[in-house]
Amino acid sequence: MDNKKGVKKTTASLLLFTVFMFGFGYGLVPLYDVFCKITGLNGKTIRVTENINREAIVTDRLIKVQFDANINGDLPWTLQPNQRIMRVQPGKFYEAVYTVKNIKDKDITGQAIPSVSPQVASLYFKKAECFCFVNQLLKAGETKEMVVRFEVDKDLPEDVAELTLSYTFFRVKKVASIN
Amino acid sequence: MSTIAHDDHHDHKPTGLKRWFFSTNHKDIGTLYLIFALTMFFIGGAMAMIIRAELFQPGLQFVDPQFYNSMVTVHALIMIFGAVMPAGVGLANWMIPLMIGAPDMALPRMNNMSFWILPFAFALLLSTLFMDGGAPAGGWTMYPPLVLQTGDAFPFLIFAVHFLGISSIMGAINIIATVFNMRAPGMTLMQMPLFVWTWVITSFLLIASLPVLAGGVTMLLTDKYFGTSFFDAAGGGDPVLFQHIFWFFGHPEVYILALPAFGIVSQIIPAFARKPLFGYASMVYATASIAILSFFVWAHHMFTVGLPIKGELFFMYATMLIAVPTGVKVFNWIATMWKGSMTFETPMLFSVAFVILFTIGGFSGLMLGITPVDFQYHDTYFVVAHFHYVLLTGAIFALMAAAYYWLPKWTGNMYDERLGKIHFWLSLISSNVLFFPQHFLGLAGMPRRIPDYNIQFADFNMISSIGGFAYGITQLLFVYIVIKCAMGGKKARARSWDGAKGLEWEVPSPAPFHTFETPPKLTKKVLESLY
Ligand code: HEM
Ligand SMILES: [Cu+2]
Numbered sequence: 180m181d182n183k184k185g186v187k188k189t190t191a192s193l194l195l196f197t198v199f200m201f202g203f204g205y206g207l208v209p210l211y212d213v214f215c216k217i218t219g220l221n222g223k224t225i226r227v228t229e230n231i232n233r234e235a236i237v238t239d240r241l242i243k244v245q246f247d248a249n250i251n252g253d254l255p256w257t258l259q260p261n262q263r264i265m266r267v268q269p270g271k272f273y274e275a276v277y278t279v280k281n282i283k284d285k286d287i288t289g290q291a292i293p294s295v296s297p298q299v300a301s302l303y304f305k306k307a308e309c310f311c312f313v314n315q316l317l318k319a320g321e322t323k324e325m326v327v328r329f330e331v332d333k334d335l336p337e338d339v340a341e342l343t344l345s346y347t348f349f350r351v352k353k354v355a356s357i358n
Numbered sequence: 359m360s361t362i363a364h365d366d367h368h369d370h371k372p373t374g375l376k377r378w379f380f381s382t383n384h385k386d387i388g389t390l391y392l393i394f395a396l397t398m399f400f401i402g403g404a405m406a407m408i409i410r411a412e413l414f415q416p417g418l419q420f421v422d423p424q425f426y427n428s429m430v431t432v433h434a435l436i437m438i439f440g441a442v443m444p445a446g447v448g449l450a451n452w453m454i455p456l457m458i459g460a461p462d463m464a465l466p467r468m469n470n471m472s473f474w475i476l477p478f479a480f481a482l483l484l485s486t487l488f489m490d491g492g493a494p495a496g497g498w499t500m501y502p503p504l505v506l507q508t509g510d511a512f513p514f515l516i517f518a519v520h521f522l523g524i525s526s527i528m529g530a531i532n533i534i535a536t537v538f539n540m541r542a543p544g545m546t547l548m549q550m551p552l553f554v555w556t557w558v559i560t561s562f563l564l565i566a567s568l569p570v571l572a573g574g575v576t577m578l579l580t581d582k583y584f585g586t587s588f589f590d591a592a593g594g595g596d597p598v599l600f601q602h603i604f605w606f607f608g609h610p611e612v613y614i615l616a617l618p619a620f621g622i623v624s625q626i627i628p629a630f631a632r633k634p635l636f637g638y639a640s641m642v643y644a645t646a647s648i649a650i651l652s653f654f655v656w657a658h659h660m661f662t663v664g665l666p667i668k669g670e671l672f673f674m675y676a677t678m679l680i681a682v683p684t685g686v687k688v689f690n691w692i693a694t695m696w697k698g699s700m701t702f703e704t705p706m707l708f709s710v711a712f713v714i715l716f717t718i719g720g721f722s723g724l725m726l727g728i729t730p731v732d733f734q735y736h737d738t739y740f741v742v743a744h745f746h747y748v749l750l751t752g753a754i755f756a757l758m759a760a761a762y763y764w765l766p767k768w769t770g771n772m773y774d775e776r777l778g779k780i781h782f783w784l785s786l787i788s789s790n791v792l793f794f795p796q797h798f799l800g801l802a803g804m805p806r807r808i809p810d811y812n813i814q815f816a817d818f819n820m821i822s823s824i825g826g827f828a829y830g831i832t833q834l835l836f837v838y839i840v841i842k843c844a845m846g847g848k849k850a851r852a853r854s855w856d857g858a859k860g861l862e863w864e865v866p867s868p869a870p871f872h873t874f875e876t877p878p879k880l881t882k883k884v885l886e887s888l889y
Contacts (some may be wrong), residue, residue: 185539186464193531197569204573204603208588211599251591290592298666349592 226312227305227330241266242331243341246275254350255283256317261324270333272307277325277346281317288316288351293344300342303332314351371871379474382466384451385869387473389768391448392761394476396837398440399754401484403830405433410792410826412809413819426809427495432483434498438615439522440480442749445757446618447472447529450557453764454533456862456869457551459542459878464535472528479521486511497807499604500575502589502597506582516579523568530561542861544880548642551860552635555642556621559649563610563617566653571607574600598663605656613652615749617645619716619756620687623709625860626763627691630706631698632857637690644683644690651680661732670729677727681720688717703855704778708759711786712752719747722797737807740800746793758785758836763858765843766850770868773843781839784832791825 244267246260261276281287291311295301310325317323331342371377371386381387408429412420421429451469455462463469486493491509494500500515508515537550537558547555577588578600587593589600628635635641657665657673665673691713700706722744726732735741758781765773795818800806804815811819850867865873878884 182539186535189535189538190465190531193534193565197527197531197565199569200566201569201573204570204606205577207570207573207603207606208577208599211596211602215596292591347591349590351592 225302225305226309227307238268238270238333240269242269242335242339244275244331245341245343246277247343247345248277249345249347251347251349254289254348255287256281256289256348258346258348267331269331269335272328272330274326274328275344277310277327278322279315279317279325279348280322281320284319286316286318288314289348290314290351291346291348293346296343296345297339299336300331300339303335303339304342304344305330305332311346315348380470382462382470383871384455384463384466384469385768385871387463387469388448388450388452390473391444391451391476394473395441395445395448396840398436398444398480399833402433402436402441403833405429405436406826407830409433410823413811414823415820416811416813416816418810421809423809424492424495427497427807428487428493430807431494431497432487435483435494435518436480437749438498438611439519439526440476442615442753442757443526444476446557446560446615447526449553449618449622449757449760449764450529450533452768453862454536454554454557455540456767456865456873457554457860458537458540458545459861459874459880460536460540461872461875461877463532464540465532468528469532472525472532475521475525475528479518479525482514482521483518486514489514499608500578500600501604502578502581502600505578512582513579516575519575520572523572526564527568530564533557533561534565542874542877542880544885548639549885551621552624552638552641552645553618553621556617556624556645559645560614560617563614563649563652567607567610567614570603571611574603574607577603598660601660601663602656605659606653608659609656610649610652612745612748613648615753616716617649619712619753620645622756622760622763623691623712626705626709626759627694627713629763629855629858630703630709631695631700633694633698634859635690636693636696637686640686641690644686647683648680651676651683655680655727658727658732661729662736674727674729678724681724684720688713688720703762703775704773704782705759705763705855707779707782707786708755708762711782712755712759715747715751715755715790719744719749719752722747735800737805738800739796739804739806742806743793743796743800746796750793751789755785758782761836761840763855764862765840766854767862767867767869769844769847770850770866771843771845771847772850772854773839773847777835777839777842781832781835784835785829788825788828788832792822792829793825795819795822795825 244265246263246265248258248260250256250258257280259278261278265273265275267273279289293306293309293311295304306327306329308326308328310327315323315325327344329344371383372380377386378390381390408421409426412418412426451463454460483493489510491511494505494508494511494515496505496508500519505515506512537554541550577586580586581588581590581595587595589595589597591597624635624641655673655677657669658677661670661673695710702710722740726735726741726744762773762778765771799815799818799822802815804811852866853863854867855863861874861878862869864878
C-alpha cells in the first residue's frame with residue numbers, strides 16, 4: 180500500500196496540527212490570565228472606577244484589612260505600609276498609604292504587584308486608585324508616599340472576617356505597563 | 359514461511375561516508391539513531407558518575423556547586439532527549455517498516471534530516487560546558503526566574519531544545535505517515551504488532567506536546583532578550599505560568615518515554631512465553647487512554663505552588679485514574695506469562711524485570727500523586743527514586759531488552775548469551791542498590807538537586823553511589839557484547855527466537871538492505887501464523 184497521495188495528506192494534516200499546538204501554547208497565556216481573573220487565583224485584585232453618586236451602604240460589618248510589603252530580589256528600596264491594620268466597612272472607599280524609599284544613589288524604576296489573601300477575597304477587593312497601576316520612578320535617595328484607594332465589596336462572603344493586602348516591588352528592567 | 363521472505367538479488371547500497379550522511383534507508387538511519395543514543399547514554403552517564411561521586415560523602419569534594427547543578431541539568435536533558443527518545447526512534451525506524459511489510463519509511467529524506475539535526479543540537483548543548491557562566495544549571499525543567507540567570511549558555515539551551523523538538527516532531531510525522539499509508543495490503547490497524555501501535559500513539563503525543571514546549575521556551579527567550587514579560591511579575595507576567603506550560607508538555611513527555619517501552623515488552627514477553635499476547639485489544643485501548651489522560655494530570659508536578667483546593671483534587675483524582683489503564687497493561691503482561699512455556703534468555707530477563715520494576719515506579723508515582731503527602735515528598739530524593747524506577751529500570755531496561763531481542767536480526771549473529779545474562783544480573787542488582795535507598799533518603803527529607811547534605815543521609819548516599827558506579831561500569835559490558843555480536847558469532851536464523859512472531863522474522867538475518875519491495879501477501883493463514 181505505497182500510497183503517495185495518502186502520505187502527502189497525512190503529512191500535511193500533521194504539520195497543520197503541529198502549528199496549531201504551537202499556537203495553543205501561546206493561547207495558554209491569555210487562558211491562564213482569564214482563568215485566574217475568574218477564579219480569583221493568584222490573588223489578582225480588581226480595578227474599578229469609583230462612582231461618587233452611589234448610595235452609601237449601611238452595615239455594621241467590619242472587616243480587618245492587614246497591610247504587607249515586600250521587595251523582590253536585589254531592588255535597593257524599602258517599602259513600609261503607614262498603617263498595619265485598618266477596619267473597614269464593606270461598600271465604602273478607604274485610602275491606605277505606603278512609604279517607599281530608594282536607598283541607592285541611582286534613579287530606579289519599580290513596579291508594585293498586589294496580591295490579596297485569602298484567594299476568594301481577591302474577587303471582592305476593588306481598587307479605584309493605586310500606585311501599582313503604573314511604574315514608579317524613584318530618583319536617587321528619594322522617598323515617596325503612595326496611595327491606594329480601595330473598597331471591600333459588600334458581597335464579600337460571610338466567613339471572611341479579615342484579609343491581607345500585600346505588595347511586592349519588582350525592579351523594572353524594561354518598559355512595561357500593566358493593569 | 360520463505361514464501362514471504364524474498365531474497366534480494368541486487369542488494370546494492372551506497373558506500374563510505376555517503377552511505378551514512380545522505381542515507382535515506384530506514385535501517386541505516388535506525389542504526390545511526392541507536393549508535394547516537396548509546397553514545398549519549400554514556401555521556402549522560404559520565405555526568406551521573408560525577409553526581410554520584412560528589413554525593414558519595416557529605417561535604418563538597420570534587421566539584422563546585424554551580425558545576426554540580428550543571429551536571430544535574432545536562433544529565434537529564436541528555437538522557438531524555440539524547441538517549442531514551444532517539445533509542446526509541448531508532449527502533450521505530452528499524453522495526454516498523456519490517457513489522458508492517460513496508461519497503462521503507464514514508465518520508466525517507468525527512469528521516470535523514472530528523473536524525474542529523476540531533477548531533478547538531480547536542481553539539482550546541484554540550485558546547486555550553488565550555489562557556490562563560492557554565493552550562494545551564496537551573497534544572498532540566500527550566501523554571502524562570504532561575505533559568506533566566508543562565509549565562510552565555512542560555513540561547514544555546516533554548517535553540518537546542520527547539521532543534522530537538524523539530525527533530526522529534528519530524529520523526530513522529532514520519533512514523534504516522536508510514537503506518538497509516540504503507541502497511542502491507544491486508545493488515546488492518548488492529549492486526550499491527552503492539553510495538554507499532556505504541557509508536558503511533560507516542561507520535562501523536564509528540565506532535566501534541568512538543569510544540570507547546572517550543573512555545574514555552576520561546577517565551578523564555580523573548581523574556582530575556584526582547585522585553586516581553588510572560589513570566590516576569592514586574593511586567594504583569596507570572597512565573598507559575600511557565601510551570602503550567604512546561605508540565606502540559608512534561609507529563610505527556612514521560613509517557614513518550616514509557617509507551618515505546620510498553621510496546622517492546624509486549625513483543626518480547628509473548629515470544630518467550632510462547633503464547634499470544636493476552637488481551638491485545640485492551641492493550642491498544644489502555645495505551646490510548648493513558649495517552650489521552652496524560653494531558654489532564656500535569657499539575658501533579660505543581661501541587662505545592664498554591665493551587666486552589668478544587669484544582670488539587672481534580673489533578674489528584676486524574677492522576678490516580680492513570681493507574682487504571684497502567685494496571686490493565688501490567689495485568690496483561692502477567693497473564694501472557696501465566697502458564698506459558700517460558701524460557702529466560704536475556705531479552706526476556708530484561709522484560710520481566712521491566713514489568714516488576716516499572717510497577718514499583720508506578721507505585722511511588724501513586725504515592726506522589728496523593729496531594730497531601732506530595733507536600734512532603736515534593737522535590738526530595740523520593741521523586742528522584744520514582745522517576746528513575748520508571749525511566750532507568752523501566753524505559754532503559756526495555757530498550758536493552760529490545761537491543762538483545764533484535765540484535766540477531768540486525769547483525770545476523772547471535773550475541774553471547776552468557777555475557778548477556780551477566781549484563782542483566784549486574785544491571786538488575788546495581789540499579790536497585792543505586793535507586794532503592796533514594797526512597798528512604800527522600801522520605802527522610804533529603805532535597806534533590808543539592809551537592810551537599812546533612813550527615814544523617816550519609817550511609818544511604820554511599821550505598822547509592824556504590825550502586826551507581828557498579829551500574830555505570832556494567833554498561834561497558836553491553837558495548838562489548840554489541841561489538842562482539844556485530845563482529846561475528848553463531849549465525850542467526852531468520853526466525854532467531856523459537857517463539858518470535860511477526861513479519862520482521864520472515865526476512866533473512868541480517869535483514870537485507872532492501873526488504874519488502876514487493877509487499878508480502880498476507881493471506882488469512884499467514885496472518886494467523888504471525889500472531
Ligand atoms: C502510575 C503512573 C505515575 C504516576 C501516578 C506518577 C506521578 C508523579 C508525580 C505526582 C510526580 C511529581 C512529584 C513531585 O515533583 O513532587 C512525578 C514526577 C515524575 N515522574 Fe511520574 N508518575 C507516574 C509514572 C511515570 C512514568 C511512566 C514516568 C516516565 C517514564 C514518570 C516520570 C516522572 C518524572 C521524570 C518525574 C519528575 C519530573 C521532575 O520534577 O523533574 N512518571 N510523577
Ligand atoms: Cu507527571
